[in-house]
Amino acid sequence: RKEVEQDPGPFNVPEGATVAFNCTYSNSASQSFFWYRQDCRKEPKLLMSVYSSGNEDGRFTAQLNRASQYISLLIRDSKLSDSATYLCVVKGGSYIPTFGRGTSLIVHP
Amino acid sequence: DTGVSQNPRHKITKRGQNVTFRCDPISEHNRLYWYRQTLGQGPEFLTYFQNEAQLEKSRLLSDRFSAERPKGSFSTLEIQRTEQGDSAMYLCASSGVTGDTEAFFGQGTRLTVV
Numbered sequence: 504r505k506e507v508e509q510d511p512g513p514f515n516v517p518e519g520a521t522v523a524f525n526c527t528y529s530n531s532a533s534q535s536f537f538w539y540r541q542d543c544r545k546e547p548k549l550l551m552s553v554y555s556s557g558n559e560d561g562r563f564t565a566q567l568n569r570a571s572q573y574i575s576l577l578i579r580d581s582k583l584s585d586s587a588t589y590l591c592v593v594k595g596g597s598y599i600p601t602f603g604r605g606t607s608l609i610v611h612p
Numbered sequence: 613d614t615g616v617s618q619n620p621r622h623k624i625t626k627r628g629q630n631v632t633f634r635c636d637p638i639s640e641h642n643r644l645y646w647y648r649q650t651l652g653q654g655p656e657f658l659t660y661f662q663n664e665a666q667l668e669k670s671r672l673l674s675d676r677f678s679a680e681r682p683k684g685s686f687s688t689l690e691i692q693r694t695e696q697g698d699s700a701m702y703l704c705a706s707s708g709v710t711g712d713t714e715a716f717f718g719q720g721t722r723l724t725v726v
Contacts, residue, residue: 549714
């Protein structure tokens, strides 16, 4: 079993739609959680950290469920510019970021 | 530019040749990571430095791969006797002293072995 698992998609949604991605992790001792965004042939960039109580940044909401060992990302009112790959990232005790394979999002007009 | 810098951006080499990549992290960051990414996959961890000490290596890092961070600043990743399977994007990232902070990535070095 991979340490961090994501559905690769692609998720193909119209502009304005709400879309949600989930990610599961296997190490119950994981301590820090993030969502990164990666555009085609570019480096990953931090989208948002994920806090235990859940957090929101504009149209983006991240949630953490430690009991079930998953994190989620909700994107409301999707824009064309949201088209990208979304990478789930988990850090354990050694603080080495471990990445999922990413979920591809395509937002169409 | 105070971000993570990687050189070269692209490298084409013949099978069997040695290649070396360089990463200059954000200056105040003491943690430096190397990853490899292939098409359709997320970045796969290769190795990690805290200052000049190489603290962890993935089993993906065969004996043909070696990494150094001699003065705790820039780092190099060398691949000896390259194989076609080494073709990938090699990404470097750095992060600060507090372990739970985000990692910042360089633009990567794209290696093609022909």
